[in-house]
Amino acid sequence: MDMQKETIFSEVETANSKQIAVLKANFPQCFDKNGAFIQEKLLEIVKSSDVELSKESYSLNWLGKSYARLLANLPPKSLLAEDKNHNQREENKNSQNLLIKGDNLEVLKHMVNAYAEKVKIIYIDPPYNTGSDGFAYNDDRKFTPEQLSELAGIDLDEAARILNFTVKGSSSHSAWLTFIYPRLYIARELLREDGVIFISIDDNEISQLKIICDEIFGEANSLGIIIHNKLNSKSDTLNIQKNHDFLLCYRKSITPDASLINYSVSEREVFQDNGRFYILKDSITTRGDGGTLNKRKNLGYTVYYHPETTDFIGVSDYDIELASSSNSEEEIYSDNEELIANGYVKIRPPKVRGKLGVWTWDINKFNNEKENIVIRKTNNGYQVRKRTFIEEKDVFKKAGSLYTKVKTEGNSRSILDYSTNDGTNQLSSILGHPDVFSNPKNVNYLKYIFSLVPENNYIALDFFAGSGSSLQAICELNIDDGGIRKFIGIQIDEKCKSDSTAFDLGYKNIFEVTKKRIIKAGEKLKKENPNYNGDLGFKIFETVDDFRAKDESELTLSNLSFFDDAVLKPEQYDTLLTTWCVYDGSLLTTPIEDVDLNGYKAHLCDGRLYLIAPNFTSEALKALLQKLDTDKDFAPNKVVFYGCNFESAKQMELNEALKSYANKKSIDLDLVVRN
Numbered sequence: 001m002d003m004q005k006e007t008i009f010s011e012v013e014t015a016n017s018k019q020i021a022v023l024k025a026n027f028p029q030c031f032d033k034n035g036a037f038i039q040e041k042l043l044e045i046v047k048s049s050d051v052e053l054s055k056e057s058y059s060l061n062w063l064g065k066s067y068a069r070l071l072a073n074l075p076p077k078s079l080l081a082e083d084k085n086h087n088q089r090e091e092n093k094n095s096q097n098l099l100i101k102g103d104n105l106e107v108l109k110h111m112v113n114a115y116a117e118k119v120k121i122i123y124i125d126p127p128y129n130t131g132s133d134g135f136a137y138n139d140d141r142k143f144t145p146e147q148l149s150e151l152a153g154i155d156l157d158e159a160a161r162i163l164n165f166t167v168k169g170s171s172s173h174s175a176w177l178t179f180i181y182p183r184l185y186i187a188r189e190l191l192r193e194d195g196v197i198f199i200s201i202d203d204n205e206i207s208q209l210k211i212i213c214d215e216i217f218g219e220a221n222s223l224g225i226i227i228h229n230k231l232n233s234k235s236d237t238l239n240i241q242k243n244h245d246f247l248l249c250y251r252k253s254i255t256p257d258a259s260l261i262n263y264s265v266s267e268r269e270v271f272q273d274n275g276r277f278y279i280l281k282d283s284i285t286t287r288g289d290g291g292t293l294n295k296r297k298n299l300g301y302t303v304y305y306h307p308e309t310t311d312f313i314g315v316s317d318y319d320i321e322l323a324s325s326s327n328s329e330e331e332i333y334s335d336n337e338e339l340i341a342n343g344y345v346k347i348r349p350p351k352v353r354g355k356l357g358v359w360t361w362d363i364n365k366f367n368n369e370k371e372n373i374v375i376r377k378t379n380n381g382y383q384v385r386k387r388t389f390i391e392e393k394d395v396f397k398k399a400g401s402l403y404t405k406v407k408t409e410g411n412s413r414s415i416l417d418y419s420t421n422d423g424t425n426q427l428s429s430i431l432g433h434p435d436v437f438s439n440p441k442n443v444n445y446l447k448y449i450f451s452l453v454p455e456n457n458y459i460a461l462d463f464f465a466g467s468g469s470s471l472q473a474i475c476e477l478n479i480d481d482g483g484i485r486k487f488i489g490i491q492i493d494e495k496c497k498s499d500s501t502a503f504d505l506g507y508k509n510i511f512e513v514t515k516k517r518i519i520k521a522g523e524k525l526k527k528e529n530p531n532y533n534g535d536l537g538f539k540i541f542e543t544v545d546d547f548r549a550k551d552e553s554e555l556t557l558s559n560l561s562f563f564d565d566a567v568l569k570p571e572q573y574d575t576l577l578t579t580w581c582v583y584d585g586s587l588l589t590t591p592i593e594d595v596d597l598n599g600y601k602a603h604l605c606d607g608r609l610y611l612i613a614p615n616f617t618s619e620a621l622k623a624l625l626q627k628l629d630t631d632k633d634f635a636p637n638k639v640v641f642y643g644c645n646f647e648s649a650k651q652m653e654l655n656e657a658l659k660s661y662a663n664k665k666s667i668d669l670d671l672v673v674r675n
Contacts, residue, residue: 003655003671005643008075008583014151018073060211064178066152067162072182074151076109077141078102079547080582081575083540091522095537096486096589099471099518101511102543104463104490108186110543111488114582119190119488120458122197123449123470125441126183128245129176130204137175139166177208183463184216190461191252196223198449200441202245209248217250224249228445247449271374271387280374281386284360285349292355293332297323299358303366303384304336304344305375312375314366315339327355347375347382359384427467430520435501437467437513446473447480456483465489466510468517471538475525478534486535489514493542515540541588547572568645573612580640580674581605595634598623604636611641616650625661635667643675 023042024031030041046053086092100107127135143151148159165175187197197217201209206225214222226247271278285291293300297320305312318333326332335346349357359366366373376383423442428434446469450460456477462470474487493509496502507513522536568576582588586606595602595609600620603610609624627634639658643651651673658669 003651003673005673005675007675008580014070014073014153016069016073016153059215060177060208062174062177063158064162064165064174065181066154066158067148067166068178068181069185070148070152071105071141071178072185074109074141076106076543077546078106078110078543079545079575079579080110080588081542081544081571082578083542084574087539089537092537092539095535095539097471097474097535097538098486098488098541098588099465099468099515099538100488100490100541100543100588101493102490103492105183105186106543107490108183108190108463110579110582112186112189113585114587115190115459115488117190117192117195118459118587119461120192120195120455121450121453122187122191122195122461122463123200123446124187124197124462124464125200125466126180126464127176128202128204129171129173130202131171135176135179136169136171137166137179138169141166173205173208176205177212180209181212181216184213187461187463188216188252193253195252196453197250197252199248199250200228200245201248206246206248213248213250217252221251221253222249223251276389277391278374278387278389281388283383283385284366284373285357285384286352286360291358291360292352293349293358294324294327294355296358299360299362300332300349300356301359301363301366302333302336303347303375304339305347305382306342306344307377308343310375312344312370312373313339314363316363323356329356332356345382347384423469426472427469427517430472430517430524431513433501433505436505436507437502437510440467441469443469443473443476446470447477450474450477450485456481456485459486459488461488461490463488463490465491465514468514468521471514471518472521475522475534475536479525479529479532482534484534487538489518489538539589541578544575547575568612576642577603577610577612580610581608584608584638584640595627596623597621597627604634607636608638608640609636611639612645614645616641616646616654618653621654621657625657628661628665628667635665636669637667638670638672640672640674643673646673 020037023037024035027042027045030038030045032038127133129135143159143163145156145159145163148154148163149156152159154162162178165172166178184197184199191197199209199213210222210225226249227244228247271280300318300320300323301314301316302318303312303314315336317336319331322332329348333348336344340346349359351357361369372387372389374385374387376385422444423440424434426443427437427440450470450473460470460474465471468489468491471487471489474485477483478485491511491514493511495509496507496513502510502513507516518538522538526532526536577592578588581590581592584606586608590606593604595604597620598617600611600616600623601613602624603612639654641651641654646654655671658671
């Protein structure tokens with residue numbers, strides 16, 4: 001075993017480096033000994049697999065696309081820190097839920113190694129770029145035109161134009177696309193092979209978003225666009241009223257499992273009545289020539305309906321002999337005065353082409369199957385309609401392109417309501433004040449989206465967490481069906497405006513709103529469900545400036561390193577340990593165990609032993625070797641130590657000892673020095 005040296009997050013990245021790495025890993029025969037790509041070799045493979053080649057193609061290009069691709073590949077320039085005070089509280093210490101503070105692009109990059117192919121569903125509600133939503137693209141990476149030209153492989157003029165809009169706070173289509181592209185690109189890496197992503201958007205950017213999603217996820221992986229009726233919207237006197245927005249849905253890849261999302265009752269509306277669910281069907285009348293009283297005399301009768309009690313009954317109150325010779329309702333029908341006196345109204349079949357009509361059910365069927373009938377008030381009177389009862393589990397068995405809204409009758413509770421106003425009311429009931437956050441998403445709407453996934457044990461990610469509606473929705477879903485879904489929410493600590501209600505209430509930034517909402521929602525849900533023992537807590541992490549970072553103006557392809565030697569403060573020590581564990585593939589919720597080596601504190605996580613503290617003595621080394629031999633539960637496969645705290649002689653001693661020592665458990669140990 002030879003000691004390996006590495007500096008994490010310092011790999012040379014270009015706009016295509018990840019893609020080239022994938023090609024080299026899977027098609028090494030397509031590269032020569034100097035690393036040059038041999039196009040003909042790849043074409044040979046494709047042709048031999050009977051893949052149809054097409055010369056037609058299209059793509060969306062914009063100023064900044066090359067920069068967006070570069071951003072997707074560049075390593076993070078921050079570290080990850082843990083909020084220990086919050087995480088060690090009783091309700092949070094064992095939680096598998098996460099709330100992470102920071103720029104979501106930075107956080108997603110940190111998550112890649114640990115969470116790649118682990119997330120089942122992603123929901124995001126990114127800025128819509130309406131011109132009034134406050135979106136403006138800003139970038140704090142301080143590249144020079146020469147650096148960007150070299151890294152992105154573009155000419156100096158284009159590099160200068162890109163940098164011009166990235167530092168000015170632009171809200172152009174190009175700026176928005178440059179903002180969203182790298183986030184979606186990395187999000188795809190996090191999805192399981194059977195994972196799906198839902199993206200809320202309105203018509204300002206839907207055309208552009210659809211094309212780049214086709215590029216990132218593949219056009220064949222589009223599951224469709226769901227139209228979301230918002231029920232309430234601002235008045236627009238100049239253009240077509242916008243009462244809806246869109247939900248784009250893509251899968252990670254084509255899999256043998258067809259049930260990526262639940263498949264839908266095609267009817268528009270589902271109703272609830274006395275705890276049972278039903279679908280509203282057609283009226284029990286016909287409009288054809290055969291549906292007239294003179295031809296089907298046995299289907300003529302009056303339905304008497306009480307608008308207040310909703311009671312109804314079919315009454316045979318017509319002269320069947322006159323039915324074939326007259327078309328006068330007054331001649332054929334005789335009103336039931338007793339029922340009318342008791343508040344009932346009479347409902348008779350509508351006319352068919354000027355002739356008296358009939359029902360499609362005879363009177364016996366009507367009165368015997370009243371539970372399958374619903375009477376509705378219309379502008380022209382009343383409708384008598386059929387209904388079909390369905391099981392609660394089948395209410396949303398299939399996702400339609402138009403969201404199905406569950407109506408309510410009597411004192412029944414609404415199951416789904418997509419009004420933005422209700423989203424505001426839900427947040428207000430949690431935080432105790434309206435207007436803390438603009439247009440929060442409706443929790444019931446998000447519960448519906450998450451329930452489209454046909455399982456209840458998965459990781460859900462929202463990297464535009466906002467007020468935290470999606471995180472509350474996951475907790476409520478788990479209570480509803482006993483699921484063990486885990487959420488990951490990411491929210492930047494965007495400052496609250498000084499003239500905002502949130503600022504007046506003491507919230508410094510949006511992240512504080514998100515955090516407070518999830519805490520309060522958990523407390524409320526626990527109070528309402530005292531017997532529930534599921535996970536209502538969450539752990540907090542955040543991105544922090546790299547305390548070893550060099551000035552980015554020094555960065556070039558040949559000198560891309562973010563680290564300087566530094567004496568670590570306690571919080572820096574913990575931050576380095578957290579960042580390394582995630583970089584090496586451990587989830588943020590994975591426990592890190594302290595290991596005592598004769599007074600020297602090491603750390604064990606997922607089979608990796610971390611040595612960060614200074615003053616690693618020969619006695620600590622002996623203790624390590626002894627523990628490898630005698631502790632049956634101690635079996636690390638990798639030792640990572642912080643080179644800045646290990647002088648050269650100590651590094652060599654550690655390397656030689658682990659290389660030559662034949663431990664009794666025959667463990668093969670990799671040794672890595674990290675700076």
